[in-house]
Amino acid sequence: MPITIYGSPLSPSTSLVELVLKELGVEYTSVTLNILTGENRTEKWKEVAPFGQVPWIDDDGLIIYEARAISRYLATKYKGQGTQLLPDTSTPEGLKTLAKFEQAASIEQSHFDPPAFAAIYEQIFKPMKKLTPDPAVTQEKLKVLDGKLAIYDFILGKQKYLAGEDVTLADLFHIPYGWQLDLAGFDSMSKHPNVARWWKDISSRQTWKDLNVGIIDLATL
Ligand SMILES: N[C@@H](CCC(=O)N[C@@H](CS)C(=O)NCC(=O)O)C(=O)O
Known part of the structure; x- marks a missing residue:
């Protein structure tokens, strides 16, 4: 199942996660939320995104929010695919x-x-x-x-x-x-x-x- 990113085209943090997905060459689907009307802050999303901010991802049931944390997760999960975005910790350095x-x-x-x-x-x-x-x-x-x-x-x-x-x-x-x-x-x-x-x-x-x-x-x- 492809990763789904919940975000907004108005959101730089959403763009960051999309950029990382593209660097890694990972297919994803998007769900757009209207952050100007506060759709992201409705009761519906409170369980998955308690701070009410986009983006968050759903990776086969694993929900992660905070764009930098999502980026680190993706770069670790897809290590060896696309651009190497985290240091290689297996070397002596x-x-x-x-x-x-x-x-x-x-x-x-x-x-x-x-x-x-x-x-x-x-x-x-x-x-x-x-x-x-x-x-x-x-x-x-x-x-x-x-x-x-x-x-x-x-x-x-x-x-x-x-x-x-x-x-x-x-x-x-x-x-x-x-x-x-x-x-x-x-x-x-x-x-x-x-x-x-x-x-x-x-x-x-x-x-x-x-x-x-x-x-x-x-x-x-
Ligand atoms: N620290 C969060 C910040 C996320 C953030 O600031 N999201 C903004 C859009 S870039 C947002 O959801 N704004 C609408 C709102 O706060 O209701 C992250 O890095 O993901």
Whole structure:
């Protein structure tokens, strides 16, 4: 039975899981929930997704939510198929590369996601929810993000990807919100030279292009 992903085309976290499935070459089916009307937060889904957020997957009865956890699960389950997205822990260097991967994954969650999400929420998601964005908040969050990306630039001046010389899930975790920053017209991902080189590399992956994530016409939902 193919994996089913419950999510929304408006959700960067859903795009992340789809990207990982494409990288691994795994067939899947999708169920779209209308997150603007709160369909994901109805009593019907409380048992499977207690926090009420998309995405979650159903893999033959195994329900998992939290996009990064789903990604790790999929990359582990389909190890040896498609792109290798987690370090190979069977080598003598395995523990070291795993530690570097975990460090990179933590950097994304601690330093990139909070300001990137907050800027995108203000600029893109608030208008979608018919709330009024505050440009001052957007600018403040972008400034915080820029400070973090200056540190990324230092790191990426010494290595190709965030965990070392190979692409990993830790890099892919940045793609959906990095993409939204580009779509919003912010120069965050292109301002610093080493970040720009890395971002061009990871965001031009064919799998991401195939997903064709863009500005959604709400009338089509
Ligand atoms: N930490 C969660 C965050 C998921 C999340 O923020 N989901 C958003 C869409 S990207 C959502 O469900 N929004 C609608 C809602 O919260 O009701 C993950 O990584 O999966």
